[in-house]
Amino acid sequence: MTPPDDTGAGGRPARARGARRLTEHRLFWPAAVLAALLLGNVALTHDFFAVRVQNGHLYGSLIDILQFGAPLILVSLGMTLVIATRGIDLSVGSTVAISGALACEHIATAENPGSLSTLTTAIALAVGVAAAIGLLNGFLVARLGVQPIVATLVLMVAGRGVAQLITDGQIISVSSSAYKMIGGGYWLTLPFSVLLAAALVAATSLVTRRTALGMLIESVGGNPVASRLVGIRASGLLVTVYVVSAVCAAVAGLMISSNVSSADGNNAGLWIELDAILAVVIGGTALTGGRFSLGGTVLGALIIQTLSTTIYTLGVPPETTLVFKALVVIVVCLVQSSAFRARFSRRRGPAVPTTASPAGGEGVRKQEAHP
Numbered sequence: 001m002t003p004p005d006d007t008g009a010g011g012r013p014a015r016a017r018g019a020r021r022l023t024e025h026r027l028f029w030p031a032a033v034l035a036a037l038l039l040g041n042v043a044l045t046h047d048f049f050a051v052r053v054q055n056g057h058l059y060g061s062l063i064d065i066l067q068f069g070a071p072l073i074l075v076s077l078g079m080t081l082v083i084a085t086r087g088i089d090l091s092v093g094s095t096v097a098i099s100g101a102l103a104c105e106h107i108a109t110a111e112n113p114g115s116l117s118t119l120t121t122a123i124a125l126a127v128g129v130a131a132a133i134g135l136l137n138g139f140l141v142a143r144l145g146v147q148p149i150v151a152t153l154v155l156m157v158a159g160r161g162v163a164q165l166i167t168d169g170q171i172i173s174v175s176s177s178a179y180k181m182i183g184g185g186y187w188l189t190l191p192f193s194v195l196l197a198a199a200l201v202a203a204t205s206l207v208t209r210r211t212a213l214g215m216l217i218e219s220v221g222g223n224p225v226a227s228r229l230v231g232i233r234a235s236g237l238l239v240t241v242y243v244v245s246a247v248c249a250a251v252a253g254l255m256i257s258s259n260v261s262s263a264d265g266n267n268a269g270l271w272i273e274l275d276a277i278l279a280v281v282i283g284g285t286a287l288t289g290g291r292f293s294l295g296g297t298v299l300g301a302l303i304i305q306t307l308s309t310t311i312y313t314l315g316v317p318p319e320t321t322l323v324f325k326a327l328v329v330i331v332v333c334l335v336q337s338s339a340f341r342a343r344f345s346r347r348r349g350p351a352v353p354t355t356a357s358p359a360g361g362e363g364v365r366k367q368e369a370h371p
Contacts, residue, residue: 026283026284026293026296027284027293027295027296027299029284029332029335030282030283030284030296030299030300030303030332031299032335033282033303033328033331033332033335034299034302034303034306037303037306037307037310038062038306040310041061041306041309041310041313044310044313044314045061045313048061048062049061049062051063053189056186056189057186057189058186058189058190061309063190063191063194064309065302065305065306065309066191066194066302067191067193067194068305068309069301069302069304069305069306070191070193070194070196070197070252070255071096071183071193071197071252071253071255071256071272072252072272072275072276072279072301072304072305073197073201073279073297073298073301073302074197074200074248074249074251074252074255075092075096075248075249075252075269075272075273075275075276076275076276076279076280076283076297076298076300076301077200077201077204077248077294077297077298078092078241078244078245078246078247078248078249079092079245079273079276079277079279079280079297080280080283080285080292080293080294080297081204081208081217081241081244081245081292082148082241082242082245083221083277083280083285083287083289083292084217084218084221084241084285084289084290084291084292085217085220085221085234085237085238085241085289086148086220086221086224086288086289087141087148087238087241087242087289088148088149088152088277088287089137089148089152089242089245089246089273090149090152090153090155090156090273091133091137091152091153091155091156091159091246091249091273092245092246092248092249092252092269092272092273092276093156093160093249093269093270093271093272093273094155094156094157094158094159094160094162094163094269095130095133095159095246095249095250095253095269096249096250096252096253096256096268096269096272097159097160097163097253097263097264097265097266097268097269097270098126098129098130098133098159098162098163098166098253098265099126099127099129099130099249099250099251099253099254099257100126100163100253100254100256100257100263100264100268100269101163101166101167101172101257101263101265101268102122102125102126102129102166103122103123103125103126103179103253103254103257103258103263104122104167104172104173104174104257104262104263105166105167105172105263106118106121106122106125107119107122107174107176107179108172108173108174113174113175113176113179114175114176114177114178115178116178118176118178119176119178119179122179123254126250126253126254127247127250127251129250130246130247130249130250130253131243131246131247131250133155133159133246134239134242134243134244134245134246134247135239135242135243136155137151137152137155137242137245137246138238138239138240138241138242138243139239141238141242142234142235142236142238142239143235156273160265160266163265163266163268164265164266165265166265167263167264167265169265169266171262171263171264172262172263173261173262174261174262174263175261176261179258179261180258180259180261181258182196182254182255182258182259183254183255183256183257183258183259183260184258184259184260184261193255193259196251196255200248200251201294201298204244204294205294205295208294214292216232216237217237217241217292218290218291218292219232220232220234220237220238220289221288221289221290221292222289222290222291249269252269252272253268253269256268256269271322274322275301275304275325276301278300278304278325278329279297279300279301279303279304280292280297280300281300281329281333282296282299282300282303282304282328282329282332282333283295283296283297283298283299283300283301284296285297303328303332304325307321307324307325307328308321311324
């Protein structure tokens with residue numbers, strides 16, 4: 001008995017179903033867009049994929065995308081959890097600026113700027129203040145019932161002013177090799193910021209997918225009424241996700257300021273909240289809350305960073321960057337939409353099936369009527 005031939009007409013439906021399952025996977029289209037952007041850069045820079053070792057460190061365009069995209073990945077990571085609860089955190093950009101300003105101010109005024117104790121205190125100060133900002137956001141949203149966009153918008157504006165007060169409106173420069181390690185150092189030939197971001201993403205994924213936390217977040221965001229009826233304490237959960245978002249922003253702020261060995265309260269983290277929201281949406285997490293994808297968010301952040309790199313390579317004025325980002329978001333959202341793909345498929349027309357005659361004669365071709 002011969003095995004069935006999958007190369008004939010009988011194998012085509014199975015392959016079609018497999019292709020459909022692949023394209024309907026939430027990570028397929030973000031990965032496809034990222035691959036298209038990377039391949040497009042090859043046409044602009046022939047050695048775009050080249051990675052070389054110099055002084056024991058890896059260098060190349062791909063390494064630069066990962067290194068400069070690490071802060072955005074972290075901010076987007078926290079933003080994903082907030083959006084999954086039907087919230088939004090517009091204060092992350094200001095938190096980035098505050099954390100960098102606090103750390104640099106402490107290091108610059110310390111007696112021994114390069115000591116490990118000074119670095120530890122600076123990090124603890126930045127992360128602690130950021131956690132307090134997250135607690136305030138969570139309290140306003142969960143306890144006082146303030147709309148998330150309003151509560152975080154207040155801290156977005158006020159926080160930027162606080163960062164400028166810390167720096168006295170100036171750019172604070174520091175000289176600390178230990179602090180430089182966070183955003184500009186290397187470990188095991190890779191940028192330390194990339195390894196740190198990967199570790200935090202892995203830890204967050206482990207906690208949200210191996211424990212009930214992720215399910216609770218999706219439950220509160222997907223159906224708050226049902227969650228309350230089954231006894232889920234949404235208020236504590238909301239406070240938790242806003243604290244996590246603020247802490248992620250604080251680490252991103254440390255990366256950004258340490259990479260340039262300075263703090264700019266006015267420009268550090270400016271509009272990074274918008275990039276984070278775009279990354280979350282591109283990654284397939286709906287702004288209406290519910291199911292979220294950390295892997296999709298990472299891909300979305302890499303798409304945003306790769307797009308920025310492409311724009312700089314083309315020599316396009318930086319002022320138009322947001323326009324290109326908006327176009328990419330529209331394209332990704334359209335191809336992710338099942339309704340759009342279904343309408344596009346209907347316009348292409350249905351397939352013309354072939355059926356065999358039951359009498360064993362010639363096959364009779366039947367064409368389905370178009371709707």
